[in-house]
Amino acid sequence: MKEISNEALPHWDLTNIYPSLESPEYALAIQQLGIQLNELEKFVRDHHVNGTAALTEDDAALAAVINGYLERMNSLTRLGRTLGTYTDLHVAVDSYNSLAKRKVSELEQFNVRMRKVSVPFQAWLGKRAARLPEVIKMGGLAASHTFYLQETAQQSQYLMSEVEESLAAELSLSGAEGWHKLQGTVCSQLTVPFERDGIVKKMPIFALVNLRGDPNPDVRRRAYEAELEAWKTVCEPLAAAMNGIKGSAITLQGRRGRKDALDAAIDLARIDRQTLEAMLAAMESYFPAFRRYLKAKAARLGKPALPWYDLFAPLAPASAAQAAEKTGGKLSWSQAQEFVVTQFGSFSGELADFARNAFSRRWIDAEPRDGKRGGAFCSSLPGVEESRIMANFDGSLDQTFTIAHELGHGFHNYCMKGKDALRRLTPMTLAETASTFCETIATEAALSQAGSPQEELDILETFLIGATQVIVDVTSRYHFEKEVFERRAKAELSADDLCDIMLRAQKATYGDGLDERFLHPYMWTWKPHYYFTGLNFYNFPYAFGQLFGTGLYTIFEQRGASFLPDYKALLASTGEANAADLAARFGIDIRTPEFWLSSLAVIEKRINRYIDLRN
Numbered sequence: 001m002k003e004i005s006n007e008a009l010p011h012w013d014l015t016n017i018y019p020s021l022e023s024p025e026y027a028l029a030i031q032q033l034g035i036q037l038n039e040l041e042k043f044v045r046d047h048h049v050n051g052t053a054a055l056t057e058d059d060a061a062l063a064a065v066i067n068g069y070l071e072r073m074n075s076l077t078r079l080g081r082t083l084g085t086y087t088d089l090h091v092a093v094d095s096y097n098s099l100a101k102r103k104v105s106e107l108e109q110f111n112v113r114m115r116k117v118s119v120p121f122q123a124w125l126g127k128r129a130a131r132l133p134e135v136i137k138m139g140g141l142a143a144s145h146t147f148y149l150q151e152t153a154q155q156s157q158y159l160m161s162e163v164e165e166s167l168a169a170e171l172s173l174s175g176a177e178g179w180h181k182l183q184g185t186v187c188s189q190l191t192v193p194f195e196r197d198g199i200v201k202k203m204p205i206f207a208l209v210n211l212r213g214d215p216n217p218d219v220r221r222r223a224y225e226a227e228l229e230a231w232k233t234v235c236e237p238l239a240a241a242m243n244g245i246k247g248s249a250i251t252l253q254g255r256r257g258r259k260d261a262l263d264a265a266i267d268l269a270r271i272d273r274q275t276l277e278a279m280l281a282a283m284e285s286y287f288p289a290f291r292r293y294l295k296a297k298a299a300r301l302g303k304p305a306l307p308w309y310d311l312f313a314p315l316a317p318a319s320a321a322q323a324a325e326k327t328g329g330k331l332s333w334s335q336a337q338e339f340v341v342t343q344f345g346s347f348s349g350e351l352a353d354f355a356r357n358a359f360s361r362r363w364i365d366a367e368p369r370d371g372k373r374g375g376a377f378c379s380s381l382p383g384v385e386e387s388r389i390m391a392n393f394d395g396s397l398d399q400t401f402t403i404a405h406e407l408g409h410g411f412h413n414y415c416m417k418g419k420d421a422l423r424r425l426t427p428m429t430l431a432e433t434a435s436t437f438c439e440t441i442a443t444e445a446a447l448s449q450a451g452s453p454q455e456e457l458d459i460l461e462t463f464l465i466g467a468t469q470v471i472v473d474v475t476s477r478y479h480f481e482k483e484v485f486e487r488r489a490k491a492e493l494s495a496d497d498l499c500d501i502m503l504r505a506q507k508a509t510y511g512d513g514l515d516e517r518f519l520h521p522y523m524w525t526w527k528p529h530y531y532f533t534g535l536n537f538y539n540f541p542y543a544f545g546q547l548f549g550t551g552l553y554t555i556f557e558q559r560g561a562s563f564l565p566d567y568k569a570l571l572a573s574t575g576e577a578n579a580a581d582l583a584a585r586f587g588i589d590i591r592t593p594e595f596w597l598s599s600l601a602v603i604e605k606r607i608n609r610y611i612d613l614r615n
Contacts, residue, residue, distance in 0.1 A: 007332045009367035011093070012388050017086045017381055021103055026083075030106075033079050037113055040072045044117055051123030051162060062128060063135045063142055066149070069121055070141040070422065077421035080114065082383030083107060089379065092390055093365050093372045095188040101181075108173050115169040119162055125149065126156025141420075147576045148422045155267065158256040168252060176533040179244035183531040186237055188373050192230045194223065205230055205526070206374030210394045212312040217301070224309030224518075231522035235495040238525045242498060245531055246488045261485050265537035269544070270427040270578040274591045276540060280478070282596035283471050283543060286604060287511065290472050293464055293607045294513030307518030311468075312398070315461055330395030333366060340404050343445035344438065347556075348564055351438070354414055355407050358389070363410070364403070366393040374526060376402050378409035378435075382421060387413045397446075397462045401439050408438030415571035423575050428538060430574040430582065432545020433552070437567075439466070440553045453613050460610045467603050470546040476502075476509040477523075477539040481530065498524050547599040548583070548590070554602065555586055 018026040044050075047065045057065070084107050090100035125132075132149055135142050142149060159165060190205040196219065208230070211223035231238075249261050258264050266273060298306035300315055331339065337359045345352035358364060363386065365372075376391040387410035393399050412434035416424050443463045450456035483501050487493055493501075499521035506519045524530060529538040556563040570582055583590045590596075 007334060009333055009393055010362055010364055011367060012089070012365040012390075013362035014086060014089060014388070017082065017384055017386075021087065021090065021099055026086075029079065029083055033076070033083060033110055036072065036076045036079065037110060037117075040069075040076055040117055041113070043068060043072055044120060049124045050120040051127065051159075053124055053127075055127065059131065059134050059138065062131060063138045063140065066125070066135060066142050067140045070145055070148075070420075073118070073121075074141075074420045074422050076114065078382045080107075080110060081421065082381050084111070085379045085381050085388075089388055089390075091184075092377075093369075095185050095371045095373075097371075105173075108177065112169045112173065116166045119159060119165040119169075122152050122156045123159055123162065126153045126159075129153035129156075145420070145422060148425070158258060158264070160252075160255050164255065172248075172533060176245045176248040179241040180531045180533050183238055183241045184373065184528065186234050186241075187526050187528075188371055190230060190234060191370060192226050194226055204368060204370045204372065206372070206392055207368045209374060209526075210368065210392060212309060213314060213394070213396050213398060215314050217310070217313070220309045220313055221307075224307075228520075228522060231525045235499075235522065235525055239493065239495040239498055241531060242484070242524065243488060243492045245533060246484055246536075247492070248533070249536055250485065250489050261536045262482070265535075268427060268535065269429040269541055271429055271544070271580070271590070275580065278591060278593045279544060279547065279596045280475065280540070282593045282600055283475055283547075285597070286600045287472060287509065289600075289604045289607050290468050291511050291513035293468065293610060294510070296611045297461070298515075303515075305515035306513065307515045308520045309518060311514070312465055314396075315457060331397070331400055332395065333393065336393070336395075336400045336403060339400055339446075340407065340442060343404070343442045344407075346445050347441045351411055351441075354411050358387070358407060358410055363387060364389045364391060364406075366391050366403075368392040368394070373528070375528070376406050378406040378413075380413040380424075382424070385414075385417050397459065398465060401442055401462060401466065404442040405435045405439040408435035411438065412571045412574070415568050416575070419572070419575070426574040427579065428535070428541035429544040429548075429579050432541055433549050433574070434571055436545045436549030437552055440549060444553070457610065457613050460606055460613070463606060464603075464610060467546065467606075470542050471600070471603070472509050472513075473506075474539045474543045476505040477527070477529070478537065479508060480505040480524065481537055481539065484530075485536075544579075547596055548579075548588075550599040550602055551588060551595060552586065554599075 087103045191202045192208050194203050294306050341352050341355050344355050378389045389406040446459045503521050
């Protein structure tokens with residue numbers, strides 16, 4: 001069997017941000033962060049910015065305080081996010097890095113202080129909400145930050161007292177945030193002995209997870225079994241982490257007057273329940289179509305029903321010769337770069353140039369290795385107006401599409417270049433727009449260039465694997481998290497409880513599309529989204545992004561080149577409007593099922609084509 005290319009995979013270059021964590025430049029930036037934070041705290045104190053301050057200032061004085069706060073908070077946020085992201089990136093690829101972890105902990109103290117400044121401002125502003133229109137008319141930063149100010153004032157109704165919010169911020173470091181770190185450390189340092197070709201090697205758990213896409217069915221099955229056994233050995237501390245994080249969220253959201261944790265997640269997503277319910281209902285109505293795809297895949301693999309370990313499998317080649325050809329046909333890193341840049345160029349030369357720049361300047365860390373997080377992400381570094389992308393590249397078309405997806409996030413950041421930090425605060429729903437759009441560009445281009453039915457089938461397979469995850473599996477994650485919150489409010493949940501909830505959620509969504517004997521009860525252990533503090537239900541935003549991006553791509557096909565300026569303007573504005581208002585720019589009504597159904601119909605056409613194709 002041919003070997004996959006041994007071309008070295010890149011590690012990212014962070015040196016233009018700061019030379020190192022021990023450099024004078026990094027230390028100076030930390031010092032500047034402290035100085036700026038001291039100045040903001042003094043400004044807030046000197047102007048009596050707190051929730052109990054009397055409404056005595058005139059409009060001009062009110063505008064001066066608001067503009068002064070915005071100027072200082074923008075500068076502080078820009079520097080703080082640059083430092084925080086730079087430091088976090090070191091831990092993301094090396095959880096053994098004790099220096100980086102200590103620096104992360106030090107920066108968290110600054111974050112607590114920032115929270116303790118922003119809370120009194122929010123409470124103070126909320127009591128002056130009725131006067132905001134007059135202040136905004138006066139111009140200055142207030143005018144350009146209209147949406148931020150209005151949203152901040154509106155959300156002030158969900159604050160505890162300043163004393164309680166201050167205490168919650170301080171306790172978070174040794175509470176929920178500590179549990180979050182534990183989950184990341186446990187998962188990134190878990191290794192598993194695994195045998196291939198008669199040789200047993202210790203593999204990082206996420207390299208083992210990647211074997212779900214191996215062309216050898218025996219490797220897939222054994223990797224799945226080894227993965228489940230591995231998660232079983234660490235499920236108790238991860239269950240404790242889940243209980244700690246969700247328990248903290250329940251307590252805090254209740255104290256803040258929230259109906260439930262979903263209430264806060266919907267506001268953070270800048271949508272409403274009507275939109276979420278319309279989208280979820282549309283998605284569930286298309287589950288039969290996805291189950292038809294899964295059954296067709298099982299048939300192509302020669303199985304009566306599809307086990308979990310074949311969910312991500314490439315289609316079985318017809319012969320041993322084909323098997324060698326397919327394995328050897330995995331993309332090298334250079335080939336993946338060329339593929340992505342070329343396909344992006346079919347949409348926009350600017351997008352292609354952006355991707356080419358990201359590759360050439362080593363913005364991407366692609367090699368899977370011990371101590372590195374699983375999955376993929378893109379982070380913005382506003383101090384240098386750049387992004388960095390973490391991936392775990394294995395040469396598959398799926399991972400190549402993932403690179404395109406993450407570069408979409410980077411292009412989104414690029415479109416917001418020059419904007420103040422507080423005008424960039426994008427909700428997770430809209431944050432997935434450009435990434436999904438770029439992944440769609442790559443998929444559509446690949447399909448249009450398919451040279452044979454087999455090649456088209458392979459590309460459709462890659463797309464449908466991803467679409468099934470985003471529509472069906474995301475719904476299972478949503479139902480899982482919803483039940484976890486409901487039950488955690490009454491008592492702690494054991495690892496067995498969490499596995500049971502996960503299995504029932506998978507059965508309810510995948511239905512007879514999967515073999516019920518082989519599901520994945522431990523999916524809750526390693527998905528980092530469940531363990532984010534202050535960000536619950538980070539599942540439905542992926543579905544929103546998939547379907548919203550698909551709808552936008554359909555509009556692009558109708559409008560052609562005239563679409564690009566409006567699309568870039570949309571990406572530049574995602575921090576300055578809610579999702580419904582931004583969608584309305586393109587004639588989309590996200591509060592009704594029709595739009596969601598139309599995007600799902602596009603995916604169903606691909607399912608039908610997949611079923612109709614013959615090898």
